[in-house]
Amino acid sequence: MDTSPAQASVADAAPQASVHRVSFNGRGGEYFRIWIVNVALSVITLGIYSAWAKVRRLNYFYRNTSLAGSSFEYHGQPLAILKGRILAVVLLVVWNVAPEIHLVFFLVVFIAGLCILPWLINSALRFRLHNSAYRGLRFRFLGRVKEAAKVFLLYPFFVLITLGIAYPYFKWRTKQFFFSHAAYGSLQAKFNAPLGPFFRLYVFVAFLGALIPLAIALSLIVYFRGMFGDGSLSNPGDLDDWAKLLIIAPAVFVGFITYLGIWAFIRARLHVVCWDGLGIGDHRVQCQLNPWKFAAISLANLALIFLTFGLYKPFSDIQLTGLLAQSIELHCAGDLSNALASAAVETRAAGEEAAEIFDMDIGL
């Protein structure tokens, strides 16, 4: 195409590898104030303001995240988000009410829901990426609804018929769908995460998830056997309600905590496995994060969130987002500033096309 000054200097500059770590400057106290004010406004307006609140919230995280001296930006328009949210509420109401009216009605709604699900997911991803920008250039999502249908309808079916064994493969495919179709300017992302770590992760987690509550339950049974071991307790029904509660409650509680901890562990591991080795044009991403540490911090935060009826959540979000963002390091084949050149015309057209489709943002 035309030889812009930027492209001319790429040809002249000596390639110089550089490393840039993502930095995050969000502050808990500052974000809490933003969060609570926006929640109050959303509640007072019966949810209408929530679209503006979402833009504000996302922009706080985007603008406080920076790479090589430049921050990100979210361009989502509140009206488009509001349209999407109203649609989501309508769908939810229909989903809730349909089974009450008649079974046939519910089946129709269910099948219709399955049919539009891939389109919804694809649109939401396009909206989100198209409205994300860095250094004045937008990101793009190039996935197609047909592939979304395969990934989000067909593969869950596989998971079902293999009784869950195919789940790690399904998870890997969904991540691949998202990452491999993402692009920044003219640079396409390349998803390099192997399948192995996914299987190892879920096997490990299933093992933990079954083992810990089982261990607790067994030890409690042994304990109570010891207390009533003289045979006076032949029928478990003889235990009064309180004793039953004393046995069941701790096991359920520990199971619950284990579940929350596992969920956080998975979140951290998936983050690392997906980002580490990701290619962006000629550059590579490296990602390192200790999943145990992340899970421990998540659990501590969840306890605080529970004790404060949810008020601690903004602080927790800031801390966890910071950990995840700052685990990412970009290794550039050349100087970052020169390397991410793109053909502006191409980018603009793709942006327009995405904007013409029903701009919707659902639950992401």
Place this chain on the structure above:
Amino acid sequence: MSGTFQGTYYDGRSSQSHAVAVLIEHGNVIIEGEAISRAEKLSAVSVSGKLGLAPRKFSFADGAAMEIPASEELERALGKGSLEWVARLESRWAYAVAALVVTAFVLIAGYLWGLPAASRYAALRMPESASNKIGEGALELLDEHFLSPSRLGADVQQRILGRLRAMQSPAGELPSHRVVFRSSPRIGAKALALPNGVIVVTDELVKLAASDEEVLAVLGHELGHIQERHALRSLLQGSVVAIVVAWYAGDVSSIAVGIPAMLLQTGYSRDFEREADAFGARFMAANGLPPENLGNILRKLDNVHGGGKVTPYLSTHPATEERAKALRNIH
């Protein structure tokens, strides 16, 4: 207002970043950097509003962009940004605390009064045909799995139905209804009001009752459920509670949504039971029958079903003693 600031400029055609000096004065923004020189009217540039201490972003009509780190000086130079009033609320802890109080108040008031009032208004104004559509196949379903044909003598059934037909409503017309008798050792003594107006009474309940008056009292309670469209209101209120709880707690954990939602929903269910009790008592009184009959049969039902020591907050019905006491106060 004016000032000079250090910023980073991007031409929108590549991701090259350029360090620039930005002068903002007299409504103009002048940008100077290596190989960059441009001047625009501030009004022609889209400037992001203040958002905490996050950098302020500039978007130019030709696709170029710029960012300048936040500072008080920059705020003064730029003047009012978009949603400035929100940014002002976000900047003080006093406002944040006020926002917290307002949120808590609105949510609690909404749950206790707003939502039930709106749901009642909507439900009572819906045509009966729409309200009856809910749970249309319910009786067939129950007959398939839980109920068998009644073993009560036809004379007993006719006697009760006859007395019911002769009774007056405490206010206006009784809703359209149809009483059916069934035998059910599985469910035991019970009366159920189905959303489409069918009232199922089990043989076991009739046998448990000491007199026809006690059965009529229970029928009055069930008519209350139908009259007040409790099934529809329960669906509306339950759905809204589920949506709000999911929105608030959902991204913490999807498990965390279940228990709070259920507790809030059973709260509504207990209110409906109290309303049905009140209707049942007025129904009895309007026909010269003592409302205590309802309290009596409720106690008997409680004993027969082995009153569980479940905490009152998990239960869909208020405690029986509380209900009996409330009934005694209605004449």
